[in-house]
Amino acid sequence: MTSAPMTELDGLPLLAGLSHDQRAALAGIARHEDYEPGARLFEEGRLADRCWVVTAGCAVVDTDIPGRGRTVVQSVGPGELLGWSWLVPPYRWHFGASIAAPTSAVVVDALDLRRLADADPVLGYRMSRILVEALLNRLQATRIRLLDLYRHPDGD
Amino acid sequence: MATDPWLPVAHRVRRRRVETKDSATLVLAPVADRLPVFRPGQFAMLYAHGIGEVPISISDIPAGGVLVHTIRAVGAVSRALHSAEPGAVLGVRGPFGTAWDVDRAEGGDLLLVAGGIGLAPLRPALRHALEHRSSYRRVTLVVGARTPSDLLYDDELRHWDSLADVDVVVTVDHAADGWTGRVGVVTEPLASIPLDATRTTAMLCGPEPMMRYCARTLLGRGVPDEGVQVSLERNMQCGTGVCGHCQLGPLLLCRDGPVVDLPVATPLMLVKEL
Amino acid sequence: MVIPNSTNGLGDAVLDLDGLDALIGALRADGHLVIGPVLRDNAITLAEVESVVDLPAGWGVDAGPGRYRVRRRSDDAVFGHSAGPQSWKSFLHPSRRTLVSSDSGGFHVPDEPAAKYAFLGARACDIAAIAKLTQVLRSTGRTPFVVAAQCTEPGEVCFCASMRTGPAVESGYDVALTERIDDEGHRFLASAGTPAGAALLARLPGRAAQERDVVLAESDVAAAADRMGRVMPEVDLRALLAASRDSAHWESVAQRCLTCGNCTMVCPTCFCATTEDVTDLSGGHAERAQRWASCFEIDFSGLHGGAVRTSGASRYRQWMTHKLGTWHDQFGTSGCVGCGRCIAWCPVGIDITAEAAALTDLLGGRP
Numbered sequence: 001m002t003s004a005p006m007t008e009l010d011g012l013p014l015l016a017g018l019s020h021d022q023r024a025a026l027a028g029i030a031r032h033e034d035y036e037p038g039a040r041l042f043e044e045g046r047l048a049d050r051c052w053v054v055t056a057g058c059a060v061v062d063t064d065i066p067g068r069g070r071t072v073v074q075s076v077g078p079g080e081l082l083g084w085s086w087l088v089p090p091y092r093w094h095f096g097a098s099i100a101a102p103t104s105a106v107v108v109d110a111l112d113l114r115r116l117a118d119a120d121p122v123l124g125y126r127m128s129r130i131l132v133e134a135l136l137n138r139l140q141a142t143r144i145r146l147l148d149l150y151r152h153p154d155g156d
Numbered sequence: 157m158a159t160d161p162w163l164p165v166a167h168r169v170r171r172r173r174v175e176t177k178d179s180a181t182l183v184l185a186p187v188a189d190r191l192p193v194f195r196p197g198q199f200a201m202l203y204a205h206g207i208g209e210v211p212i213s214i215s216d217i218p219a220g221g222v223l224v225h226t227i228r229a230v231g232a233v234s235r236a237l238h239s240a241e242p243g244a245v246l247g248v249r250g251p252f253g254t255a256w257d258v259d260r261a262e263g264g265d266l267l268l269v270a271g272g273i274g275l276a277p278l279r280p281a282l283r284h285a286l287e288h289r290s291s292y293r294r295v296t297l298v299v300g301a302r303t304p305s306d307l308l309y310d311d312e313l314r315h316w317d318s319l320a321d322v323d324v325v326v327t328v329d330h331a332a333d334g335w336t337g338r339v340g341v342v343t344e345p346l347a348s349i350p351l352d353a354t355r356t357t358a359m360l361c362g363p364e365p366m367m368r369y370c371a372r373t374l375l376g377r378g379v380p381d382e383g384v385q386v387s388l389e390r391n392m393q394c395g396t397g398v399c400g401h402c403q404l405g406p407l408l409l410c411r412d413g414p415v416v417d418l419p420v421a422t423p424l425m426l427v428k429e430l
Numbered sequence: 431m432v433i434p435n436s437t438n439g440l441g442d443a444v445l446d447l448d449g450l451d452a453l454i455g456a457l458r459a460d461g462h463l464v465i466g467p468v469l470r471d472n473a474i475t476l477a478e479v480e481s482v483v484d485l486p487a488g489w490g491v492d493a494g495p496g497r498y499r500v501r502r503r504s505d506d507a508v509f510g511h512s513a514g515p516q517s518w519k520s521f522l523h524p525s526r527r528t529l530v531s532s533d534s535g536g537f538h539v540p541d542e543p544a545a546k547y548a549f550l551g552a553r554a555c556d557i558a559a560i561a562k563l564t565q566v567l568r569s570t571g572r573t574p575f576v577v578a579a580q581c582t583e584p585g586e587v588c589f590c591a592s593m594r595t596g597p598a599v600e601s602g603y604d605v606a607l608t609e610r611i612d613d614e615g616h617r618f619l620a621s622a623g624t625p626a627g628a629a630l631l632a633r634l635p636g637r638a639a640q641e642r643d644v645v646l647a648e649s650d651v652a653a654a655a656d657r658m659g660r661v662m663p664e665v666d667l668r669a670l671l672a673a674s675r676d677s678a679h680w681e682s683v684a685q686r687c688l689t690c691g692n693c694t695m696v697c698p699t700c701f702c703a704t705t706e707d708v709t710d711l712s713g714g715h716a717e718r719a720q721r722w723a724s725c726f727e728i729d730f731s732g733l734h735g736g737a738v739r740t741s742g743a744s745r746y747r748q749w750m751t752h753k754l755g756t757w758h759d760q761f762g763t764s765g766c767v768g769c770g771r772c773i774a775w776c777p778v779g780i781d782i783t784a785e786a787a788a789l790t791d792l793l794g795g796r797p
Binding site (some may be wrong): 013020037043058060069071072073074077078080100101137140141142144145147148149150151152153154 | 329347355363
């Protein structure tokens, strides 16, 4: 477990809207993590207490369906956010997540993030904007998937 | 020699390769006469004796007048073509339509985005880029499919992925057991792949909404709209601009398409029922 | 007597009915299948004409939105009618034709000799339509011999003047006839538009035209230009239709339009066609044929199991936009010749000129 270097945060398009100082403040509470394929990041129902920004590799969001087994619903690749349930009560993960390929990520504890936002409301507001935009992109992508555009015209 | 534009030219199925549960690739060799050389993005009208003709994009252009087409069985004619076995004789007319502007992309980055069967018309553009690799800087292929078993050309995808000078991103809408790759729609990787927006030429091919959303993502990243091409589709019957079916506003897609520059395509794609 | 040659403008010869009959006879003797107006089934349609008696002498029409009736004229004019349900496209672009046949021996195109037509009584609007059709289809068989009939009596649905296609024929004809009935008799000023037309006139009985004949004929046609039944708004129609794609107006037309497709059938420039494939019972012999199609057909724009244009509004928009607007983008001219057939033969009387005016008003008069 190492501190996230500034260069790692500076290289994230997700944080491009923050000033250098704001990114430095985040770097102070962020850490760099490396994961091997198969590593389990969180389980459905457990306390949701942190979020990740994948910087390399691939994480997957999944759920267990009796009869279908563990089913992946979404992958999270470089530059994308993983973990949202820490934002709203009851702060429990809705899905599980694991690592699909050798992966690096920047990780931030939810508690540290909330404290930082309370202390610096301007930074807090900027981070909210970033989160909303990422959420919107994820929502729209999910809607496009729901359209099932590649399906056979006969329906199956 | 002025031949009747309606006269199909006989081609024999030399090989048939199953790609997915509903698509197959046919390698067609001319029986006698050859058609003019096809360019990536163009299409042929393939005729199944007694059943009819459908437009199918060229999906590989080997030498000697050999034509390669990947066909998805979605209607009576395409089902007949899809199940044609080696030895069967099909009628072919073409080449028709506009081609991917691979020349415009030279000196810059080439980004190909394929959704579903849309990889078939893009494959010849990618092959062209790989054969002239030094003419391009970064070459990226992004492929989306419904499930892993719906991916076309899986061995070629693996080969392209293994090349050091091509970036390949594959994503599926629904994962399957054993799939360790991306799960999500093609617009997602487009939002975060390395991209030098102003020197990128993007070629998009797939269902029309997919191309609209991908275009929006790319424009949002600063790719100029003149740098993007899409492949549009409408009912086609003659291929020569005389039957009127393939109209999309001012365009006759058999003549002014299927490859259309985004500035022309966008206003047309946004009109309902055009 | 020999009629002096002249290759352009009005003023070659004056024919009477016998002269017109001789004209028909000469064309037939040359091997032409002469097609002209005939009265049949309560309409003036186009069919083979063997002599002047086959022409609808004394028959005129009463046309308006959704209305076409033949009526008895007070004279015996043979060309005193307009807006018939048929146009010359039936002969240049047949409603059904075999394209290709295939069997174990390969693919074959039909080997039928092209018909040698002479069109008798083609109006300026018709001639403009023939040119447009020939341009689009790039092949309409053998070029027909064209005997034009100059319009002196526009119909109530006519608007060729505002489409700049008439009433005067200026090109695209071999012989042009201007009919006149007055105290001096029932006669036709005949002028040649090509050497072939001049050669034909030279074989016919008649007298040389005097300046008086020419002046009368010219003024009859010029007067027709001022008596058009309606006008198309004087705006850039291509820009108008391009700006109207999202107009609410299409819904209001859709309330009236039955999407019956009559307009496309009677329109002399509508060219859309659909291919059909048939086999014999053994499956050994197959044929591909082409038949007239209409963009109003529910599956005309069929793609992946569904049609792109399903609503009536979108289909009417397609037809009108193509005719007046996108035809320019596709072929460099307007698709409309102002013949007014679509207005007369629309069962609910939709008037393309009124719809263009409505669209113009919605854009504040400036597209």
